Structures are given as C-alpha cells and as structure tokens.
Amino acid sequence: MMKKIYIKLITIFTVLISTSGLAIAKDAINRFALPxxxxxxxTITIAVNVDVSKQRELFVTLQDTTNWKTLKTLKKxxxxxxxxxxxxxxxxxxEGRYRWNAYLAPRGKKWADRVSEFEPQYLMITDKAALAKVAPVKATSTSKVNLGEKIDLVTQVNWPKTIADDATHTLKVHYKVHQPRTLHIRLTNxxxxxxxxxxxxxxTKPGAFEMPFEALQSNFGQGKYAWIIDIQDSAKKNSVLSKKFGKHFVIDNLSMEK
Known part of the structure; x- marks a missing residue:
C-alpha cells in the first residue's frame, strides 16, 4: 500500500545545505527563446543564454513532431x-507544430554526451496569409527578450528515469537565483x-541542492511519479517566480519479484 510521506525535514535540509556548499552549476542553458x-x-532569430565552464558545443535542433525526424541542426x-x-x-x-531543442555538449561531442539541455520550445508554421491576421506583437514578442535581465530559474534536475530497488538515490536540483529565494520541491503521483x-x-545564490532518498520502492510502490520544482519569493507564500520544472520517473517492482 502506498504510504503518504511528507518530507518537510527542515533540520536535515539546513545540514545538507551547510555541508554541501551549494556548488555552482557551471554548465547550463538559462534561456532559450524564439517566435x-x-x-x-x-528568417527568425533564436536566442540562447548559457553559462559554461570551458569550451562547449551549443546545439539547436528542429524536429518534426509527427515522426520526430530531425530536420535541421544548428551549432556554435x-x-x-x-x-x-x-x-x-x-x-x-x-503547416503544423515543430519542436526546437537546445543542449550543450563537450567539444566534439553530441546529444549522447550532453551536459545541459533546456525544455523544448515549439514553433507553429503557418501560411503567410494566416500569419498576417495575428497581431504583430504576438508574432514577435517572444523573440525580443532582454537576455541581460536577471532571472531566477531551475536549470537542471538529475534523477533516474527508473527506480527498481530500495537503494539510496540522490535528487540534485541545479538552480539560478539573484537574491534570497525559496526552492520549492514537490513529489506527486x-x-x-x-x-x-x-x-x-x-x-541565496546560484548552486545545486542535493537530497538522498532511500527505500522508495517499499514506501511508494510501483507507479509513475514526478518531481515538480520551482523557485518562489521567500517573503510571499505560494508566489512562484520561475517556470515549473517537471522530472518524471517510474518505480518498478522488478527486483522485488525476483
């Protein structure tokens, strides 16, 4: 039977934060914008803001959402x-909806060796006459983003896609903040x-938060789950400042059935 476990362990969080030192996430895509x-x-403009620790390859790819074929790869x-x-x-x-992906990889490497990626962005391709009926502001506003603006966001989450045992697994959340904030993490079915x-x-500053979890298979059971993570204003309850970052995973009972 699934147990409903609430993980508000403030004392443990404080210890983890003080001992981890909140290491800065050095390679990250912070913003990915297009019309x-x-x-x-x-001709459209695709804008990307990145943090890198050394030379990296920045890839932007266009995919057909009907068959997931890659139609174009841009690289810098x-x-x-x-x-x-x-x-x-x-x-x-x-005409239709197409997906753009952005990721960073080591020099000379590609997708399989990526060190950071951003959530996909979508472009609706329509005929010129239909596009003219759309207000100009709507068609161009997303491409005119002030990339110098200070933003707070979750940049990456590390967590296994499948858990099939009661071993310890560590959730690692990379984030970027410019003043004291609250990193809010929820576990959902x-x-x-x-x-x-x-x-x-x-x-209080850009970094990465780590939290180990054990016996997830026994405590929650087989099923589909997701971490939902965002950044909130520390002074206002439930005031979400960043786009929510979802990390889906599956708990499987294979090891228990053996």
Missing amino acids: EQAHALQ RIKQSGDYQFAYQVPELA SENWQELGELSVPV
Missing part, C-alpha cells in the same frame, strides 16, 4: 558564458497528480 509562429522562407562553439543568437530561414515545410510530499529550501 511562436512563422511562415515558410521567413561556445568559449564563454553569455548571449548567443542563430538566424534561421524557415524552409518550405508543411503523475497518474492522478496526488501530492505525496513537499519540501522548501532557502537559497
């Missing part, structure tokens, strides 16, 4: 943190979105 709509042969060699842009002329593609536990961690 929501475009038409064939239109990044030597320092900052803002980068790609100018891309949309080819004559069928992704089949019915029932909340199973939550924790709030005070943070």
Whole structure:
C-alpha cells in the first residue's frame, strides 16, 4: 500500500545545505527563446543564454513532431558564458507544430554526451496569409527578450528515469537565483497528480541542492511519479517566480519479484 510521506525535514535540509556548499552549476542553458509562429522562407532569430565552464558545443535542433525526424541542426562553439543568437530561414515545410531543442555538449561531442539541455520550445508554421491576421506583437514578442535581465530559474534536475530497488538515490536540483529565494520541491503521483510530499529550501545564490532518498520502492510502490520544482519569493507564500520544472520517473517492482 502506498504510504503518504511528507518530507518537510527542515533540520536535515539546513545540514545538507551547510555541508554541501551549494556548488555552482557551471554548465547550463538559462534561456532559450524564439517566435511562436512563422511562415515558410521567413528568417527568425533564436536566442540562447548559457553559462559554461570551458569550451562547449551549443546545439539547436528542429524536429518534426509527427515522426520526430530531425530536420535541421544548428551549432556554435561556445568559449564563454553569455548571449548567443542563430538566424534561421524557415524552409518550405508543411503547416503544423515543430519542436526546437537546445543542449550543450563537450567539444566534439553530441546529444549522447550532453551536459545541459533546456525544455523544448515549439514553433507553429503557418501560411503567410494566416500569419498576417495575428497581431504583430504576438508574432514577435517572444523573440525580443532582454537576455541581460536577471532571472531566477531551475536549470537542471538529475534523477533516474527508473527506480527498481530500495537503494539510496540522490535528487540534485541545479538552480539560478539573484537574491534570497525559496526552492520549492514537490513529489506527486503523475497518474492522478496526488501530492505525496513537499519540501522548501532557502537559497541565496546560484548552486545545486542535493537530497538522498532511500527505500522508495517499499514506501511508494510501483507507479509513475514526478518531481515538480520551482523557485518562489521567500517573503510571499505560494508566489512562484520561475517556470515549473517537471522530472518524471517510474518505480518498478522488478527486483522485488525476483
């Protein structure tokens, strides 16, 4: 039977934060922006803001969502943190929704060796006449983002996709903040979105928070779950400042059945 476990262990969190030193996440994509709509042969601007610790390859790829075929790969060699842009002329593609991906990889490496990625962005390709009916602000606002703006966000979450034992697994959350904030972490059952536990961690600077969990298979049982993580204003309850970051995973009972 699934146990409903609440994980507000403030004392433990304080110890973990003080001993971990909140190591700075050195390689991260902080922002990935492009227009929501475009038409064939239109040139769009893709804007990316990154932090890197050494030379990295920045990849931006275009995928067809009907078959997940990669239609275009754009690449830049990044030597320092900052803002980068790609100018891309949309080819004559069928109308529909297309996915853009962005990730960082070591020099000379690709997707399999990525060190950071950003959540996919979507571009709706429509005919030129239909696009003209859309207010200009809506068509261009997402491409005119002030990349120098200070933002608070969760940049990456490390957690296994499948858990099939009662071993200890460590949740690692990389984040970026520019003043004292609260890192809010919830565990949910992704089949019915029932909340199973939550924790709030005070943070003061960019870094990474780690929390070990054990006996998850015994405590929660087989099923589909998700971590939902965001950054909140420390002075205001339930005031979400960042886009929520979801990390889905499965607990399997295979090892218990042997």
